[in-house]
Amino acid sequence: MHGMAEATSKFEVVPLTRYIGAELRGIDLREKPDEATIKAIYQAWLDHLVIVFPDQKLSQEDLVRVTGYFGEIGDLHRPPKYRPPGQARLLPGIMMISNIRENGEPIGALPDGEMMFHHDMIHAEVPSKATLLYSVEIPSTGGNTLFASGYAAYDTLDPAIRERLEGRQALHHYNYGSTQKGDNKGTEAFGECVHPVFRTHEDTGRKAVYVNRLMTVRVLDMPESESRYLLDKVIEHAEQREFVYEHVWRLGDLLLWDNRCSSHARTDFPSTERRLMLRTTVKGTVRPY
Numbered sequence: 001m002h003g004m005a006e007a008t009s010k011f012e013v014v015p016l017t018r019y020i021g022a023e024l025r026g027i028d029l030r031e032k033p034d035e036a037t038i039k040a041i042y043q044a045w046l047d048h049l050v051i052v053f054p055d056q057k058l059s060q061e062d063l064v065r066v067t068g069y070f071g072e073i074g075d076l077h078r079p080p081k082y083r084p085p086g087q088a089r090l091l092p093g094i095m096m097i098s099n100i101r102e103n104g105e106p107i108g109a110l111p112d113g114e115m116m117f118h119h120d121m122i123h124a125e126v127p128s129k130a131t132l133l134y135s136v137e138i139p140s141t142g143g144n145t146l147f148a149s150g151y152a153a154y155d156t157l158d159p160a161i162r163e164r165l166e167g168r169q170a171l172h173h174y175n176y177g178s179t180q181k182g183d184n185k186g187t188e189a190f191g192e193c194v195h196p197v198f199r200t201h202e203d204t205g206r207k208a209v210y211v212n213r214l215m216t217v218r219v220l221d222m223p224e225s226e227s228r229y230l231l232d233k234v235i236e237h238a239e240q241r242e243f244v245y246e247h248v249w250r251l252g253d254l255l256l257w258d259n260r261c262s263s264h265a266r267t268d269f270p271s272t273e274r275r276l277m278l279r280t281t282v283k284g285t286v287r288p289y
């Protein structure tokens with residue numbers, strides 16, 4: 001990291017677990033950081049997979065601008081007819097995640113409860129590179145986000161299992177809005193795509209487990225029973241506590257995670273309390289390989 005002494009001295013990187021997660025302290029994202037600082041933030045993100053910017057006070061415009069530091073802001077993939085009503089109040093590219101209801105209807109996407117581990121947009125040909133989530137209203141308890149390192153899962157996977165999956169492809173399917181595999185909360189609209197079971201990260205060159213509990217249907221070109229067995233093994237392994245950072249939200253937290261090498265899940269929260277988050281994504285630049 002040559003030439004970054006000045007930039008890195010401007011903020012502190014505090015790792016949150018052994019494998020994943022770091023808090024970046026001393027940055028106010030209402031002001032545009034200089035190029036060197038943006039580079040240092042980007043590197044901290046590659047190193048830690050998930051970065052937390054605590055205590056931010058962002059407008060929608062700020063969120064869009066900050067998203068741009070990591071690539072091109074993503075479009076909403078859910079077809080307009082299936083978008084929740086609160087969407088109309090947001091700038092293009094921002095999605096509202098909320099359980100708040102107006103006239104009995106949830107104003108945001110992915111409103112309630114627990115959500116299984118997944119990679120955002122793995123069901124698209126070029127999945128999102130990154131996702132940003134900013135907390136605007138949080139419940140008194142629950143609604144935590146769990147992040148699992150796909151690198152740690154790959155690096156420590158039982159070699160016998162890894163050999164049987166190396167070079168294989170898996171099919172992913174997702175009905176927008178679904179939070180548990182096979183539930184009836186999703187829309188009729190869906191995405192479906194095939195990607196490698198182990199993905200190579202184009203920035204770091206490292207390999208990561210790239211299947212998940214919510215969206216992965218099966219491994220191609222093998223009997224269904226073998227696919228089920230291997231997926232269960234690799235998913236169980238990938239979700240183990242040692243590889244996971246659990247984020248307990250505070251108001252004003254902005255999180256950025258890397259969808260190429262991490263998966264995430266949400267814990268349940270009281271349906272009587274309000275939760276409102278703003279989400280943006282960064283477009284992927286390559287088909288996973």
Ligand SMILES: [Fe+2]
Nearest residue numbers: 118119120264
């Ligand atoms: Fe997600």
